[in-house]
Amino acid sequence: MVQETHLKPRLSNACKISNFVQLRTDRQGAPKGGTALYYNRSLYCCPIDTPPLVNIEATACRLSMTGHGILILVSVYLPPKKKLLRSDLEALFxxxxxxxLFGDFNSKSTNWNCNYTNSNGRKMEALAEDIHFNIIPTFTNHYHNNDNYRPDI
Structure with a gap:
């Protein structure tokens, strides 16, 4: 799963990995952004269309495994200046x-060991309780160039 790929449609062969299928959704008309996911060619995976979304960028696939139900895997990016919308999450679920959903929601909460809580973090917590999903935060993944800043999730 990759977020903020910065890839553009004109670079259709960029970031290919041998023996992996690359699915990607490039941001149109603005810099940065974009999502991608990679899966091994030996897996029973296929791309699926994402529904229309307002603020979230996403790339999705369907994974089938013998003896298990179908999993839908989605790489998600919510740009930092965009609000987390219930309608976007409901459409993906x-x-x-x-x-x-794997990704960068730019949603922070001290309940997930972030350095602070932002409005998207408060909204994410409320939506998790309201529409019944779990939030599993990652380990520290954002390091600043400035040593005066602490790493954050």
Missing amino acids: ALGDAVI
């Missing part, structure tokens, strides 16, 4: 019975 409606893709299947078992949907896993």
Whole structure:
């Protein structure tokens, strides 16, 4: 799963990995952004169309495994200046019975060991309780060039 790929449609062969299928959604008409996901060619995976979204950028696939139900995997990016919208999350969760969203939601909460809580973090916590999904934060993944800043999730 990759967020903020910065890839553009004119670079259709960029970032290919041998023996992996690359699915990507490039941001149109603005710099940066974009999402991608890679899966090994040996997996029973196929791309699926993402529903229309307002603020979230996403790339999705359907993964089938023998003896298990179908999983929908989605690489998600919410730009930092965009608000987290219930409608975007509901549209993605409606893709299947078992949907896993991976990504950068630019949503921070001290409950996830972030240095502070922002409005998207408060909204994410409220939506998790309201529409029943779990939030599993990552380990520290953002390091600043300035030593005066602490790493953050």
